[in-house]
Amino acid sequence: MEECVYLRFDSYDFDSDQRFKDGLKILHHNNNNSDGNRLKDMKLFFYNRFVEPIDQSGYKQWSSASPPLTQMDSRVQQQDQETPSERDCETSKNQASETSAETEVTQLSFAEVMRLIQEGKEVPGAIKLDIKPSNQSATPSQMERILKPWENASSSKEVQCLGINGAVGGRGHWADA
Amino acid sequence: MKVFRSPGRHGYAVEASPFLPRRFACAASQFYGLTGCGSLLVLDDSDSGVTLFRSWEWSDGLFDVTWSETNEHVLVAGGGDGSLQLWDTANHSAPLRVTREHTQEVYSVDWSQTRGENLIVSGSWDQTLKVWDPTLSRSLTTLRGHEGVVYSSVWSPHIPACFASASGDGTLRVWDVKAAACRLVIAAHHAEVLSCDWCKYDQNIVATGSVDCSVCVWDLRNVRQPVARLRAHNYAIRRVKFSPFGSTLLASCSYDFTVRFWDYSQNQQPLLDTLEHHTEFVCGLDFSLHVPNQVTHTHTYTHTHTHT
Numbered sequence: 382m383e384e385c386v387y388l389r390f391d392s393y394d395f396d397s398d399q400r401f402k403d404g405l406k407i408l409h410h411n412n413n414n415s416d417g418n419r420l421k422d423m424k425l426f427f428y429n430r431f432v433e434p435i436d437q438s439g440y441k442q443w444s445s446a447s448p449p450l451t452q453m454d455s456r457v458q459q460q461d462q463e464t465p466s467e468r469d470c471e472t473s474k475n476q477a478s479e480t481s482a483e484t485e486v487t488q489l490s491f492a493e494v495m496r497l498i499q500e501g502k503e504v505p506g507a508i509k510l511d512i513k514p515s516n517q518s519a520t521p522s523q524m525e526r527i528l529k530p531w532e533n534a535s536s537s538k539e540v541q542c543l544g545i546n547g548a549v550g551g552r553g554h555w556a557d558a
Numbered sequence: 559m560k561v562f563r564s565p566g567r568h569g570y571a572v573e574a575s576p577f578l579p580r581r582f583a584c585a586a587s588q589f590y591g592l593t594g595c596g597s598l599l600v601l602d603d604s605d606s607g608v609t610l611f612r613s614w615e616w617s618d619g620l621f622d623v624t625w626s627e628t629n630e631h632v633l634v635a636g637g638g639d640g641s642l643q644l645w646d647t648a649n650h651s652a653p654l655r656v657t658r659e660h661t662q663e664v665y666s667v668d669w670s671q672t673r674g675e676n677l678i679v680s681g682s683w684d685q686t687l688k689v690w691d692p693t694l695s696r697s698l699t700t701l702r703g704h705e706g707v708v709y710s711s712v713w714s715p716h717i718p719a720c721f722a723s724a725s726g727d728g729t730l731r732v733w734d735v736k737a738a739a740c741r742l743v744i745a746a747h748h749a750e751v752l753s754c755d756w757c758k759y760d761q762n763i764v765a766t767g768s769v770d771c772s773v774c775v776w777d778l779r780n781v782r783q784p785v786a787r788l789r790a791h792n793y794a795i796r797r798v799k800f801s802p803f804g805s806t807l808l809a810s811c812s813y814d815f816t817v818r819f820w821d822y823s824q825n826q827q828p829l830l831d832t833l834e835h836h837t838e839f840v841c842g843l844d845f846s847l848h849v850p851n852q853v854t855h856t857h858t859y860t861h862t863h864t865h866t
Contacts, residue, residue, distance in 0.1 A: 506588075509594075514655050518654070519649075520646050530850075
């Protein structure tokens with residue numbers, strides 16, 4: 382299972398991920414000596430947050446122990462993974478028009494935020510708040526509960542209890558608990 | 559299509575009010591949920607557009623929100639600091655109550671919809687699920703069993719004291735709160751399961767959405783294989799929801815920037831429609847309970863959309 386994650390990470394199409402690419406551009410601009418390891422760390426961080434959790438030290442061990450796969454090799458091992466090339470062109474076009482439309486807000490890219498956190502620096506604009514509960518009572522309700530669309534349709538239908546009480550046997554993998 | 563923009567915030571979840579047809583809540587985070595604070599937005603959809611009714615800040619990212627089924631003012635949000643907060647739309651200042659029992663990010667909160675029951679369930683990265691009374695005092699029960707992060711927890715709309723959960727361990731689980739026990743474990747996907755939802759018209763049907771890019775529809779009476787496997791998304795599916803108006807209609811949103819609509823009973827052509835106007839991961843999605851075919855979804859902006 383873990384190895385599958387590592388394979389998926391190795392074959393993840395970072396080049397088609399506009400968010401990741403935008404961040405990298407700014408990073409290279411600010412920091413010319415970013416080496417391969419650093420890029421790999423960034424990819425791991427990004428992947429862990431936005432695609433699926435990955436054990437980063439486990440991946441590094443696995444990666445150094447196993448022969449490197451080419452992009453093609455690992456893609457074959459993925460099931461029915463489509464290449465989202467056309468769509469990505471389209472979305473990056475959209476993205477360009479969207480960002481130009483809102484110049485009043487400087488948006489930090491994902492990778493910029495990530496770099497600042499990894500370096501233990503303050504993220505400009507990150508708000509730190511200390512909010513305490515009021516412990517007040519809720520405002521009393523003045524509205525009647527409204528029937529859900531499915532309650533209207535099935536109000537006469539009696540609901541059975543799914544076997545939660547033991548009525549259904551066998552076919553499902555009921556837990557022993 | 560109507561759009562609400564909230565610069566500097568990324569929407570994680572959106573939920574339609576069970577009381578007010580044009581009101582919905584959006585849980586959002588600063589900086590992609592990596593750092594900084596969170597915001598809870600209450601938005602009203604009017605003829606002229608989507609307007610902000612109320613907003614509050616929270617000291618950590620907010621990842622999910624749920625409305626009370628018994629009080630139109632009340633809602634609960636789950637945060638990156640492991641907290642649940644109880645908010646009141648008629649009370650401007652602070653949350654009414656805050657509870658911190660989860661040790662890691664709370665990624666899902668849900669208020670039960672069955673009659674005569676008034677419970678909240680929360681799912682966390684600490685791999686546990688907790689059930690709460692509506693005052694959010696101490697948790698009533700803690701349910702353990704998942705071997706990975708819990709991403710989603712949803713009450714059955716029909717069966718009392720029963721909810722489903724989806725996890726990074728690849729399973730969908732069905733729980734019985736009265737017995738404090740897991741009743742069903744379904745090895746749903748060979749990858750993380752990020753979302754699940756119950757069919758509103760058949761109490762045995764549950765859908766799951768996964769990192770493997772597929773939506774599966776399950777009949778809990780026979781879980782050896784899914785009733786349907788829906789493929790078209792190119793990246794992980796972040797949220798899946800059944801329509802309140804059709805028994806076989808559902809919608810899914812994905813890291814591939816799209817929202818897709820499905821009719822799982824159509825074996826040949828289950829994909830009905832694809833919305834592609836997003837330029838960001840789409841994380842939150844909900845159908846209006848009052849207006850057939852209206853959906854709201856969220857990422858950097860929040861959209862309402864009437865789908866025909």
